[in-house]
Amino acid sequence: MNLSNHIPILIIAIPLLAAFLVPLIGRISKKTTGILTTLALSVSLILTIALAVKILTVGPQVYVFGATSPSLILPSGLKFPIRIMFQIDAMSIFMGLITAIVSFVGAVYSLVFMKQHSGLDKYYSLLLLLTVGVFGMEFTGDIFNFFVFLEIASIASVALISFRGIDLGEPAEAGFKYMVVSSISALVVLFAVGIFYGQYDLLNFAALASVIKNSQLDKIALGLLIPVLAMKAGAVPMHMWTPDAYSEAPAPITMMLVAASQASLYALFRVVFSLYNISLNALTVGWIIIIFGLLSMFIGVTMAIIQKDIKRLMAYHAVSQTGYMFLGVGVGLAVLANPVALNQYGITAMEGGIFHIMNHAMYKGLLFLTAGALFFRTGTKNLDKMGGLAHSMKYTTIFFIIGAAAIAGLPPFNGFASKLLIYESVYRFNPLLSIIAMVVSILTLASFVKVFHSAFLGPKLPQFKEVKEVPRSMVFAMAVLSCIIIFFGLFPDLIVKNLVHPAVMSLIEQFKYTGTVLGGM
Amino acid sequence: MIGNFPYVAVVIFIGLGIYTLMFKKNLIKIAIGVVLIENGVNLFLITLGYRKGAIAPIYTQAPSGQAMVLPTPQALTLTSIVIGIATTALILSVAMMIYKHYGTLDADEVRRLKG
Amino acid sequence: MKEMSRIVKTVTNFVYGFIIIFGFYIIAHGHLTPGGGFQGGAVVGSAFALLLVSYGSLNSQKFLKKDILSLFEGFGLILFIVLGFSGLGITFFYNFLANSGGWFGDAVVIGVNPGNMNTGGVIPLMNIAVGLEVLSAFGVIVLTMASAAEFTKKKEKS
Numbered sequence: 001m002n003l004s005n006h007i008p009i010l011i012i013a014i015p016l017l018a019a020f021l022v023p024l025i026g027r028i029s030k031k032t033t034g035i036l037t038t039l040a041l042s043v044s045l046i047l048t049i050a051l052a053v054k055i056l057t058v059g060p061q062v063y064v065f066g067a068t069s070p071s072l073i074l075p076s077g078l079k080f081p082i083r084i085m086f087q088i089d090a091m092s093i094f095m096g097l098i099t100a101i102v103s104f105v106g107a108v109y110s111l112v113f114m115k116q117h118s119g120l121d122k123y124y125s126l127l128l129l130l131t132v133g134v135f136g137m138e139f140t141g142d143i144f145n146f147f148v149f150l151e152i153a154s155i156a157s158v159a160l161i162s163f164r165g166i167d168l169g170e171p172a173e174a175g176f177k178y179m180v181v182s183s184i185s186a187l188v189v190l191f192a193v194g195i196f197y198g199q200y201d202l203l204n205f206a207a208l209a210s211v212i213k214n215s216q217l218d219k220i221a222l223g224l225l226i227p228v229l230a231m232k233a234g235a236v237p238m239h240m241w242t243p244d245a246y247s248e249a250p251a252p253i254t255m256m257l258v259a260a261s262q263a264s265l266y267a268l269f270r271v272v273f274s275l276y277n278i279s280l281n282a283l284t285v286g287w288i289i290i291i292f293g294l295l296s297m298f299i300g301v302t303m304a305i306i307q308k309d310i311k312r313l314m315a316y317h318a319v320s321q322t323g324y325m326f327l328g329v330g331v332g333l334a335v336l337a338n339p340v341a342l343n344q345y346g347i348t349a350m351e352g353g354i355f356h357i358m359n360h361a362m363y364k365g366l367l368f369l370t371a372g373a374l375f376f377r378t379g380t381k382n383l384d385k386m387g388g389l390a391h392s393m394k395y396t397t398i399f400f401i402i403g404a405a406a407i408a409g410l411p412p413f414n415g416f417a418s419k420l421l422i423y424e425s426v427y428r429f430n431p432l433l434s435i436i437a438m439v440v441s442i443l444t445l446a447s448f449v450k451v452f453h454s455a456f457l458g459p460k461l462p463q464f465k466e467v468k469e470v471p472r473s474m475v476f477a478m479a480v481l482s483c484i485i486i487f488f489g490l491f492p493d494l495i496v497k498n499l500v501h502p503a504v505m506s507l508i509e510q511f512k513y514t515g516t517v518l519g520g521m
Numbered sequence: 522m523i524g525n526f527p528y529v530a531v532v533i534f535i536g537l538g539i540y541t542l543m544f545k546k547n548l549i550k551i552a553i554g555v556v557l558i559e560n561g562v563n564l565f566l567i568t569l570g571y572r573k574g575a576i577a578p579i580y581t582q583a584p585s586g587q588a589m590v591l592p593t594p595q596a597l598t599l600t601s602i603v604i605g606i607a608t609t610a611l612i613l614s615v616a617m618m619i620y621k622h623y624g625t626l627d628a629d630e631v632r633r634l635k636g
Numbered sequence: 637m638k639e640m641s642r643i644v645k646t647v648t649n650f651v652y653g654f655i656i657i658f659g660f661y662i663i664a665h666g667h668l669t670p671g672g673g674f675q676g677g678a679v680v681g682s683a684f685a686l687l688l689v690s691y692g693s694l695n696s697q698k699f700l701k702k703d704i705l706s707l708f709e710g711f712g713l714i715l716f717i718v719l720g721f722s723g724l725g726i727t728f729f730y731n732f733l734a735n736s737g738g739w740f741g742d743a744v745v746i747g748v749n750p751g752n753m754n755t756g757g758v759i760p761l762m763n764i765a766v767g768l769e770v771l772s773a774f775g776v777i778v779l780t781m782a783s784a785a786e787f788t789k790k791k792e793k794s
Binding site (some may be wrong): 144148151155158159162165166168169170172173174175176179180183186187190191194196197198203243244247248287 | 542548551555558559562565566567569593594597600601604607608611612615616617619622631632633634
């Protein structure tokens with residue numbers, strides 16, 4: 001039994017087994033639930049890195065459930081692709097790396113952060129199920145399987161957002177809003193799956209991509225899928241659930257919600273690039289995605305400047321940074337039919353947008369964890385009540401400075417590298433878009449200077465006299481993210497050449513995606 | 522023409538569900554709206570598999586030589602119903618938590634998160 | 637919630653056993669007739685809801701205990717994922733018992749047949765695991781909602 005062939009499923013099956021074991025073990029002893037979770041997620045992280053090395057050297061991998069070949073050979077000789085399978089290429093493993101790092105850091109941070117809550121075995125079980133759901137969304141090659149994992153992730157995240165709702169009322173309200181929004185979007189995705197199944201009798205991404213004809217019904221399905229997946233990713237004008245859900249969840253869960261929203265963004269790109277590719281009107285759809293990006297960037301940052309609650313401010317910034325990803329990939333999509341422009345600036349724009357996905361997960365995660373550290377020691381999230389905390393929480397201050405500089409796009413942190421790629425290439429497409437992006441970046445820096453001044457600078461306040469630094473496991477979690485930010489900032493072209501460029505090429509070249517499954521039939 | 526009636530029913534279900542979501546204020550009625558939309562989409566999936574004059578797709582003691590309806594949409598619908606139960610249970614539990622804290626189920630009065 | 641009248645309780649005493657047996661029949665024959673894990677589990681769960689409604693939430697906590705149902709739920713889930721792992725010789729969820737001659741291992745006849753219970757491989761075992769999990773989950777959900785409603789009503793009255 002060669003275990004290295006089974007790595008794609010072990011990445012998901014080991015957290016799933018741990019999620020089912022945690023409630024049983026939690027009856028015996030309460031302390032081991034957190035340790036078991038961290039162990040399972042660290043194994044997942046190691047296996048994801050091993051799979052990434054294998055994919056970037058060998059090529060895309062296909063893993064079939066329940067049989068050896070992805071299609072059924074009927075007695076008449078006809079091959080019919082009916083098996084459920086995982087299809088992992090460079091773009092999927094790029095998102096998978098983000099999820100693995102973020103979930104491991106979240107589990108380590110939760111060891112101390114959630115210690116005084118009750119019902120912790122259910123918390124860790126739900127955290128593992130959320131990880132399983134997000135991994136499944138990124139690895140799957142079957143469109144109905146994507147719907148199932150999307151629902152697993154949303155149900156687990158609703159339960160985690162309302163986790164503090166036992167004592168307070170606001171998390172329950174945020175959880176209710178998020179549940180209604182994510183239910184509606186998942187049902188619309190199911191409706192689109194029904195439209196595809198009714199026309200072509202196929203559910204497999206690669207098989208659908210080879211027979212799709214862009215008929216009237218396919219245009220309706222695309223028109224349903226793009227707004228709904230953008231709604232799950234948090235684009236304006238469908239972003240209303242984002243500030244409530246991100247601010248009322250516990251801090252490590254907010255970090256994982258960012259990863260879950262980016263998995264929906266990945267699904268949007270997968271549908272537009274790998275499912276429809278050359279058959280759609282690339283200029284129109286590209287401009288629609290660019291408009292989503294512009295609205296998100298601008299409205300996100302202007303709503304963020306006036307906030308008083310630190311996590312709500314960071315949530316609006318998450319909406320704004322998602323706009324950068326939409327802008328970069330939208331420019332790449334708009335010039336997809338034009339091979340000269342694609343080679344000149346289209347591929348660079350997509351590289352900027354996709355590199356920004358990983359950078360955003362890292363620095364936004366770090367910022368949410370520092371906000372959680374402030375809440376853990378002071379008990380408040382209101383910026384008016386905080387002040388002068390740099391005297392007592394030195395490590396948190398340093399991590400906040402790293403995160404704020406990264407989000408504003410200052411060198412030598414990683415935000416600068418991806419934003420520069422986006423500015424340069426979008427300028428050659430249309431100069432106005434690039435200027436709006438730069439103005440948004442300046443406003444981002446302004447709002448984070450405001451937060452730094454309110455929370456950390458100033459004299460030491462009397463009610464925070466005995467505030468100490470946060471415990472070591474939380475410092476370790478934040479340090480892991482900071483090291484990744486600094487490393488990506490110092491060697492960006494290493495990351496772009498080895499991780500981001502194969503991901504972009506696997507999105508653009510649709511024939512490689514279909515050839516991996518259908519060629520091996 | 523009569524074969525199109527299930528599709529008309531799907532449109533009616535989804536339309537009523539969206540109306541309930543948009544215009545009703547009670548939290549339980551909003552949950553019922555989500556359940557209506559889910560029922561509409563499940564009905565749509567099952568109707569896709571129908572073939573004229575065919576019987577249920579079960580081999581056990583079936584009459585031979587008969588066409589059968591497609592079984593795959595039935596598996597998809599079953600999965601969707603299971604997910605719908607988890608969704609409904611969770612929405613109702615969160616509505617109960619909101620009632621425990623605020624004493625009312627009116628959506629206008631439980632809004633504390635603004636801006 | 638309050639208990640109901642004596643007529644309702646007597647009928648419930650008579651009927652709930654049949655509902656539970658019917659539910660287990662649907663779970664066990666899932667690979668031959670319509671039904672399977674989830675459907676049978678939902679039927680048994682509705683028997684629990686019947687007990688809860690007719691006896692009231694305070695009385696039914698004496699014979700429907702949440703801890704034991706939670707334990708069964710955990711067992712069902714562990715059995716399901718272990719069955720998935722044991723096919724790992726070929727691939728995950730591989731049906732290693734089908735057509736092999738052991739448990740549930742008779743050869744499958746394709747086409748119209750009178751239905752042999754011994755076929756199916758791993759599928760009937762997974763049906764049993766899922767059915768156990770679903771019936772416990774329904775029991776826990778219904779009991780938790782009833783006891784939370786009880787708590788809220790006490791707060792309202794005071």
